[in-house]
Amino acid sequence: MLRITGSRKIVIADIESRRVDFATQNSFADLGFVVPMKRGVTIEEKLAIAQEVSKLAKETSGSEEGFDAVFECTGVEACLQTAIYVTRPGGKVMLIGMGNPIQTLPISAAALREVDLVGVFRYASTYEYGISFLADKGASIVAKGEGRALPDISKLITHRFTGLDKIPDAFDMAGKGIDGDGKLVLKVFIEMEDV
Numbered sequence: 001m002l003r004i005t006g007s008r009k010i011v012i013a014d015i016e017s018r019r020v021d022f023a024t025q026n027s028f029a030d031l032g033f034v035v036p037m038k039r040g041v042t043i044e045e046k047l048a049i050a051q052e053v054s055k056l057a058k059e060t061s062g063s064e065e066g067f068d069a070v071f072e073c074t075g076v077e078a079c080l081q082t083a084i085y086v087t088r089p090g091g092k093v094m095l096i097g098m099g100n101p102i103q104t105l106p107i108s109a110a111a112l113r114e115v116d117l118v119g120v121f122r123y124a125s126t127y128e129y130g131i132s133f134l135a136d137k138g139a140s141i142v143a144k145g146e147g148r149a150l151p152d153i154s155k156l157i158t159h160r161f162t163g164l165d166k167i168p169d170a171f172d173m174a175g176k177g178i179d180g181d182g183k184l185v186l187k188v189f190i191e192m193e194d195v
Helices: 017-025 043-061 077-086 107-112 127-143 164-174
Strands: 011-014 031-034 067-072 087-095 116-119 157-162 187-191
Touching (some): 011 017, 011 043, 031 043, 067 077, 077 107
Parallel strands (some): 011 031
16 A cells, blocks of 8 residues: 555565565565564663664665654564664654563653654454455556556465365464465465355
């Protein structure tokens, strides 16, 4: 949706390089950043690492001031900390991921730079809009020049299962990052058998 609404630059960050590569190679993001797997023990170490990762992300993307909006989708404390540091003054952090309910965050860094933390309840009231958009509005918005072309979203479905009896297998696969053959797992689709 960022692509369609005309965002100038979309940057994806993930610990899994294959997810980053997938997003950039298939036009879901303009640039990608692989987050280093470095964790601290004390809160001071954790915040220092978050600042370090933030600096690397800004350098990689050429966004010295930071990002206008950061969509934090993991809920992981280290990612939330980094999101605050990587957001430009006056920007927004969208809290999408559902992580541990008690976390230590650099609130003063957000307050001093007027970074808004916006809670988002995932998927609330979005299905009707998304389906409608994909059905016909997406093409008309792009045709009017209001945004850029939507990437091929069918590529997001990496695994398919058929039948009610395969639902446990589908959920098991959805919980993996990589399948048994080494293939990236993004979205798992369950099809019902013809009755």
